[in-house]
Amino acid sequence: MSQSRGYIVPIGGAEEKLKDRVVLRHFAEICGRRTGEIAVIATASRLPETGRDYVRLFRDLKVRKVKLLDIHRRSDCDDEDYLRMIDRADGVFMTGGDQLRLSTIIGGTPIGEALIRRNREGLHVAGTSAGAAFISTHMIAFGDDGPTPRFNMVTLCPGLGLTDQVIVDQHFRQRNRLGRLLAAISYNPAMIGLGIDEDTAAFIDPEDTLTVYGSGGITVVDPAEVDYSSMDQASQRKPISLTGLRLHVLISGGTFNLVTRRATPGVALPTGG
Amino acid sequence: MSQSRGYIVPIGGAEEKLKDRVVLRHFAEICGRRTGEIAVIATASRLPETGRDYVRLFRDLKVRKVKLLDIHRRSDCDDEDYLRMIDRADGVFMTGGDQLRLSTIIGGTPIGEALIRRNREGLHVAGTSAGAAFISTHMIAFGDDGPTPRFNMVTLCPGLGLTDQVIVDQHFRQRNRLGRLLAAISYNPAMIGLGIDEDTAAFIDPEDTLTVYGSGGITVVDPAEVDYSSMDQASQRKPISLTGLRLHVLISGGTFNLVTRRATPGVALPTGG
Numbered sequence: 001m002s003q004s005r006g007y008i009v010p011i012g013g014a015e016e017k018l019k020d021r022v023v024l025r026h027f028a029e030i031c032g033r034r035t036g037e038i039a040v041i042a043t044a045s046r047l048p049e050t051g052r053d054y055v056r057l058f059r060d061l062k063v064r065k066v067k068l069l070d071i072h073r074r075s076d077c078d079d080e081d082y083l084r085m086i087d088r089a090d091g092v093f094m095t096g097g098d099q100l101r102l103s104t105i106i107g108g109t110p111i112g113e114a115l116i117r118r119n120r121e122g123l124h125v126a127g128t129s130a131g132a133a134f135i136s137t138h139m140i141a142f143g144d145d146g147p148t149p150r151f152n153m154v155t156l157c158p159g160l161g162l163t164d165q166v167i168v169d170q171h172f173r174q175r176n177r178l179g180r181l182l183a184a185i186s187y188n189p190a191m192i193g194l195g196i197d198e199d200t201a202a203f204i205d206p207e208d209t210l211t212v213y214g215s216g217g218i219t220v221v222d223p224a225e226v227d228y229s230s231m232d233q234a235s236q237r238k239p240i241s242l243t244g245l246r247l248h249v250l251i252s253g254g255t256f257n258l259v260t261r262r263a264t265p266g267v268a269l270p271t272g273g
Numbered sequence: 274m275s276q277s278r279g280y281i282v283p284i285g286g287a288e289e290k291l292k293d294r295v296v297l298r299h300f301a302e303i304c305g306r307r308t309g310e311i312a313v314i315a316t317a318s319r320l321p322e323t324g325r326d327y328v329r330l331f332r333d334l335k336v337r338k339v340k341l342l343d344i345h346r347r348s349d350c351d352d353e354d355y356l357r358m359i360d361r362a363d364g365v366f367m368t369g370g371d372q373l374r375l376s377t378i379i380g381g382t383p384i385g386e387a388l389i390r391r392n393r394e395g396l397h398v399a400g401t402s403a404g405a406a407f408i409s410t411h412m413i414a415f416g417d418d419g420p421t422p423r424f425n426m427v428t429l430c431p432g433l434g435l436t437d438q439v440i441v442d443q444h445f446r447q448r449n450r451l452g453r454l455l456a457a458i459s460y461n462p463a464m465i466g467l468g469i470d471e472d473t474a475a476f477i478d479p480e481d482t483l484t485v486y487g488s489g490g491i492t493v494v495d496p497a498e499v500d501y502s503s504m505d506q507a508s509q510r511k512p513i514s515l516t517g518l519r520l521h522v523l524i525s526g527g528t529f530n531l532v533t534r535r536a537t538p539g540v541a542l543p544t545g546g
């Protein structure tokens with residue numbers, strides 16, 4: 001098979017929408033922009049304007065065709081027209097809101113299966129805030145803020161499952177979420193933690209190298225050499241001990257290879273603002 | 274590639290060990306028994322005798338070679354001898370104890386990766402109780418007992434990841450765990466719930482059909498047609514609503530195909546006792 005996987009693009013929320021629109025513009029670029037077609041999924045949001053706003057944003061960025069998939073119930077997820085749109089689209093964009101709306105409404109449905117299959121065939125999938133959390137196999141459903149990892153401070157559940165290599169947290173430094181990302185990793189130090197700041201995105205390419213775009217940073221927590229986690233001995237609200245973590249803080253242009261675990265500062269990219 | 278995946282065998286705990294030993298005997302059979310080699314992983318247990326007891330049990334069942342992998346820390350998980358044993362073994366058996374010991378000690382290590390790779394190549398992997406919980410991608414770490422699914426009654430985290438098709442719970446009817454299995458599924462109705470009773474096992478074959486062995490039953494919760502989950506709107510300790518679940522209760526000889534979702538009562542098998 002010559003086809004390769006599409007990009008997987010978790011965004012930290014609150015991406016800049018009025019000026020340079022660096023993150024949204026780059027997603028539009030990889031989708032082909034003037035030749036491309038993007039489907040917007042606003043299921044995470046309860047606000048009727050969320051989906052329409054992103055449709056307008058991508059149209060302003062000169063994407064050829066932009067469609068809203070109006071999915072609010074599980075029964076919307078076998079709509080033939082929506083499935084055809086996903087079959088045809090170059091990119092899918094999932095908005096913010098509540099990631100549990102995405103997992104409870106889309107999980108295990110024909111739309112959910114189509115997103116997984118089409119991403120393997122080349123469809124680019126981006127999500128911001130709740131949409132970013134939902135992308136990976138293991139999703140942070142909710143949790144407490146703060147710098148210290150504690151027992152039971154984070155609730156994990158199955159996400160969409162485009163990649164099992166990472167666990168994503170968003171609004172990362174704005175909401176002081178290092179503790180809950182470390183707690184998520186302490187259960188099973190097999191996944192790489194990605195703490196993504198607002199107006200910042202990880203563009204994970206088909207070869208599993210991510211490149212940072214946007215005005216903030218991405219905190220990469222690599223547990224490959226963790227030699228101890230106390231999660232199995234912790235109790236209610238007590239702090240967790242983890243030793244041997246490797247941490248990278250990357251900004252625009254920085255890269256990290258999820259397979260080799262190598263980070264580079266990379267080359268400066270436009271950050272907007 | 275002509276090789277097919279090995280069996281995946283979650284066992285509900287407390288399997289009978291003195292008389293017919295139906296579950297352990299059948300695992301020994303598929304591993305080749307008089308020609309076979311089984312490696313025992315007792316990492317979940319803090320009791321030194323647990324691993325030695327299973328080594329003796331499989332030797333009594335005339336398995337040609339049985340070895341204990343003495344893994345108690347993450348640094349044990351790159352031992353070359355242990356990795357060679359997993360490369361050579363026909364089967365691996367993981368004992369009971371605490372599944373968080375398995376995930377915090379083995380997750381993301383060379384031993385963890387070898388188990389995943391070798392199962393894809395044909396290694397049979399069984400686990401009882403904690404060992405059963407650890408087998409799948411999404412693992413029940415702990416939770417509350419009771420028949421009603423409630424918000425936050427169950428804690429999920431990443432397991433070993435041999436299959437992402439099921440979430441396993443064990444000691445199922447003995448500890449009244451239907452509520453927490455339904456709660457686990459309510460986050461994202463994409464995985465099939467397997468509630469496995471004591472002295473009972475699901476032998477999941479390379480074509481993803483499971484067959485029940487042992488004296489108890491397996492409760493299969495299939496969410497393929499779920500049209501509603503209230504998990505995204507629930508709050509602390511409140512009950513969860515789920516509509517459209519399909520439920521099968523299977524006993525010895527019963528089968529369930531994880532792909533077609535078809536259940537059959539099957540043919541009676543010896544249950545021992």
